[in-house]
Amino acid sequence: MKALCWHGKNDIRYDTVPDPSIEDARDAIVKVSSCAICGSDLHLYDHFIPGMEHGDVMGHEFMGEVVEVGADTKRLKVGDRVVVPFTIVCGECEQCRRGNFSVCERSNRNKALGDKAFGHATAGLFGYTHLTGGYAGGQAEYVRVPFADTTHVKVPDSLSDEQVLFLGDIFPTGWQAVVQCDIQPTDTVAIWGAGPVGQFCVRSAVLLGARQVVCIDRVPERLSMAAAGGAITIDFDEESVLERLEELTHGKGPEKCIDAVGLEAHATRSLDSMYDRAKQAVMLETDRPHVLREMIYVCRPAGVLSVPGVYGGLVDKLPFGALMNKGLTLRTGQTHVRRWTDDLLRRIEEGQIDPSFVITHTVGLEQGPDMYRVFRDKLDNCIKVVLKP
Amino acid sequence: MNHPHTSATSSLATADRVARGLGYFSLGLGLLELASPRLVTRSLGMEGAEALVRAAGARELLTGLGALGVNPTPALWGRVAGDALDLATLASGLSPDNPKRDNVKAAMAVVLGTALVDAMAARALSERHVRPRHGYIADYSQCSGFPRPAAAMRGEASDFETPADMRADIGSGPRPAPVPIRLSDTDQ
Numbered sequence: 001m002k003a004l005c006w007h008g009k010n011d012i013r014y015d016t017v018p019d020p021s022i023e024d025a026r027d028a029i030v031k032v033s034s035c036a037i038c039g040s041d042l043h044l045y046d047h048f049i050p051g052m053e054h055g056d057v058m059g060h061e062f063m064g065e066v067v068e069v070g071a072d073t074k075r076l077k078v079g080d081r082v083v084v085p086f087t088i089v090c091g092e093c094e095q096c097r098r099g100n101f102s103v104c105e106r107s108n109r110n111k112a113l114g115d116k117a118f119g120h121a122t123a124g125l126f127g128y129t130h131l132t133g134g135y136a137g138g139q140a141e142y143v144r145v146p147f148a149d150t151t152h153v154k155v156p157d158s159l160s161d162e163q164v165l166f167l168g169d170i171f172p173t174g175w176q177a178v179v180q181c182d183i184q185p186t187d188t189v190a191i192w193g194a195g196p197v198g199q200f201c202v203r204s205a206v207l208l209g210a211r212q213v214v215c216i217d218r219v220p221e222r223l224s225m226a227a228a229g230g231a232i233t234i235d236f237d238e239e240s241v242l243e244r245l246e247e248l249t250h251g252k253g254p255e256k257c258i259d260a261v262g263l264e265a266h267a268t269r270s271l272d273s274m275y276d277r278a279k280q281a282v283m284l285e286t287d288r289p290h291v292l293r294e295m296i297y298v299c300r301p302a303g304v305l306s307v308p309g310v311y312g313g314l315v316d317k318l319p320f321g322a323l324m325n326k327g328l329t330l331r332t333g334q335t336h337v338r339r340w341t342d343d344l345l346r347r348i349e350e351g352q353i354d355p356s357f358v359i360t361h362t363v364g365l366e367q368g369p370d371m372y373r374v375f376r377d378k379l380d381n382c383i384k385v386v387l388k389p
Numbered sequence: 390m391n392h393p394h395t396s397a398t399s400s401l402a403t404a405d406r407v408a409r410g411l412g413y414f415s416l417g418l419g420l421l422e423l424a425s426p427r428l429v430t431r432s433l434g435m436e437g438a439e440a441l442v443r444a445a446g447a448r449e450l451l452t453g454l455g456a457l458g459v460n461p462t463p464a465l466w467g468r469v470a471g472d473a474l475d476l477a478t479l480a481s482g483l484s485p486d487n488p489k490r491d492n493v494k495a496a497m498a499v500v501l502g503t504a505l506v507d508a509m510a511a512r513a514l515s516e517r518h519v520r521p522r523h524g525y526i527a528d529y530s531q532c533s534g535f536p537r538p539a540a541a542m543r544g545e546a547s548d549f550e551t552p553a554d555m556r557a558d559i560g561s562g563p564r565p566a567p568v569p570i571r572l573s574d575t576d577q
Contacts, residue, residue: 010459012400045400046459099552182557185544203534209544225529230539264459281454304557329557343549352545357534360527369400377518381527 002389003140004368006056009047012369017057020136020144025072028148030084034161035062035138037368037385038086038169039195040262040310042376044128048263048286049312051113051129060086060126061169062138063161066148075149082152084138084145085337086169088124091150102334107147108133122334139368141389153341156349162356162386163348166200170384171355172340174200174260177308178208179340180331181256188212188249190298191231192291193260194222196384197308199229199358201258206230207352210256214248216241218266221381225358237269245298253300262309263287272317279316286313293319301326308335358384365389404513408461411468411507415453422446433496434489435482445475462518465511472504 005015020029038061043049063083066076076082089096090106107124108114110133114121117131124146127137136143145151155164174197181189189205191198194217205213206229215231217223223233234244245254265273265288272290279285295305296319305328323330347353360383363371371385422429423446426439448471455464479500482493535542 007399010401010405014398099554179549179551180555180557182551182555199534204546206535206539206542207544207546208549209547221527221529224527225532228530228533228539229535230533230542281458331555331557347546351536352542353534354536355534357532360529366398369398372400373518378520379518381525381529383529 001141002365003057003136004059004365004387005054006044006052006058007054010045010373012045012058012372014366014369015055017055017140020142022068022070023144024146025070026147026149027070028066028073028076028145028152029068030062030064030082030138030143030145031067032062032064032138032141032143032389034064034165035059035140035365035387035389036165037061037139037371037375037387039197041127042372043263043310043312045372045376046264049129049131049310051117051131051134053130053134056127056130056134057136057140058127059137059139060128061165062126062143063155063165063168064143067142069148073148076152080152081155081157083155083164083167083341084126084143084152085167085172085341086126086128087151087334087337088126088133088135088146089150089338090147096150099336099339101336101338107151110134125334139365139387141365150338153338153345155345159348160356162359162362163354164345165386166196166355166358167341167344167348168337169335170196170358171200171344172337173197173308173335174202175204175340175344176333176335177201177258177260177306178204178210178256181205181258181304181306183208183210183256185209186211187256188214188254189256189258190214190216190245190254190295191226191258191260192216192295193262193309194219194226194231194233195260196358198222198258198260199225199383200355201260201308202226202229202231203353205256207347212248214245214254219378222378222383225383228357241294242298249300253298253303255300255303257295257299257303257305259291259295259305259307259309261291263289263311263313265290275317285316287311287315289315289318293317296323296326296328299326299328302328304329304331307332359386361385363387402513402517404510404517405461407506407510408456408465408514411465411503411510412453412456412461414503415449415456415468419446419449419451419453422449432489433479433482433493434487435493438478441478445471445478448474460518462511462514465507465514468507469504469511472500472507475500476504 066080087102088107089101089104093105095103104123108121111121124133187210189210191201213231215226216234218237276288365387426442429442452464452467479497
């Protein structure tokens with residue numbers, strides 16, 4: 001079959017690889033109808049996340065049709081149309097039973113590696129680092145889905161691929177980022193990053209009733225999409241983020257702050273960002289935490305910081321004194337996708353939101369390697385790429 | 390995973406690969422210039438210019454690291470500027486009293502050739518990776534994802550209850566009444 005494979009920094013190739021097969025009785029094989037490039041795929045593309053190997057199949061946002069099931073797979077049958085969450089979940093371990101699906105204790109087959117890197121391993125993820133199991137991803141014609149009975153969302157034929165595809169990652173990721181802020185009707189929510197996850201944070205914050213939603217970026221077309229979703233926008237190249245947020249909150253600061261940027265912040269005009277880039281170049285720091293620093297500084301005391309943006313390793317010069325003294329709550333984590341999808345699917349079916357608004361490019365899988373470049377470099381007004389195998 | 394595979398297309402273009410090669414070349418040259426500046430100046434008959442060679446070495450290390458980074462374009466343009474500086478420095482060694490001026494001429498030819506490759510790669514990378522400064526900006530102001538204006542969607546998911554383990558709002562006293570405020574820039 002054809003697939004997009006990782007071959008080193010900035011080197012994604014459209015390869016021919018062996019078809020997947022059932023390896024465990026709880027597996028299913030899904031024929032991919034649509035998949036997407038996620039912002040966190042770019043961290044692999046830029047090689048900021050360790051634990052990748054040559055030939056790894058990329059992609060963790062995908063959906064399709066079940067074409068084969070293992071003997072112990074009971075809730076799926078051949079022909080079912082499914083979206084596959086990016087977090088692989090057993091559904092039986094203590095964490096899964098508590099709804100903490102992204103830290104499933106059984107699905108990471110490289111648990112020892114994950115334990116060494118993070119103290120305790122997290123769930124297995126599709127198309128990501130070997131620290132999270134090294135499972136083949138969904139930017140391919142076919143995918144093997146482990147723990148298939150619990151790692152799927154059945155979707156009705158009445159909805160298009162484009163309407164449901166993002167249930168696998170970015171919609172629940174934006175939703176969870178806002179939910180864990182515990183939005184109150186009096187809240188100002190400041191969201192750093194108007195990429196796809198930031199866009200879903202904006203819409204989730206509006207739906208969940210935030211008084212005021214502010215989105216911070218510098219890419220004009222992304223800011224225009226954020227404004228369309230109900231956000232007041234701040235272009236950090238044009239104005240001071242701190243001053244504008246103070247003005248919008250009458251000098252009190254936003255109660256809730258969301259980092260939808262992660263480890264590759266691009267605040268080129270700030271001194272701390274230049275410092276991060278220099279340290280990163282000589283391998284003294286892995287992540288660029290400009291957004292975390294800004295959020296901690298600007299957030300209203302007793303406020304909440306939510307971090308859906310991906311971090312991979314070590315950060316430097318984090319103002320932890322401010323975080324502690326201001327009594328801020330910091331909530332992080334990969335998304336417990338399956339925890340939110342039934343509710344979000346209902347909201348899509350009811351017409352509350354149509355997630356396809358974020359798609360700017362739809363191309364064949366063979367154009368995937370070049371679309372990584374286009375997406376990463378923000379060329380051609382690209383915000384979200386959907387690939388069709 | 391390490392599948393046997395055949396590749397049809399790659400996200401790396403020739404210019405990206407050339408930039409990577411120039412990055413490693415830059416690192417090697419920079420280390421040589423920093424570690425053995427006298428070796429360089431002696432072979433060029435330019436003794437006394439060791440400090441300049443060390444400075445060039447430090448510059449080569451910086452541009453080399455940049456060329457191996459995620460966005461090599463600025464570093465490649467930096468190399469082009471560095472090549473011009475190197476040519477100017479080498480030109481001062483062409484005086485008739487320099488017995489090694491043939492070496493200087495050879496070095497200038499190498500730098501000139503490298504400058505050409507640097508300039509071509511930098512230009513190709515700029516076209517390939519750099520967002521045009523005055524390019525077309527798409528208008529996504531209609532891409533709301535909502536069936537009604539965003540302002541009318543505020544609180545539409547109020548039937549959702551924050552799970553107990555995700556309640557994070559601190560303080561148990563009454564919340565202050567909200568100050569009337571715009572939901573977006575377009576609201577009156």
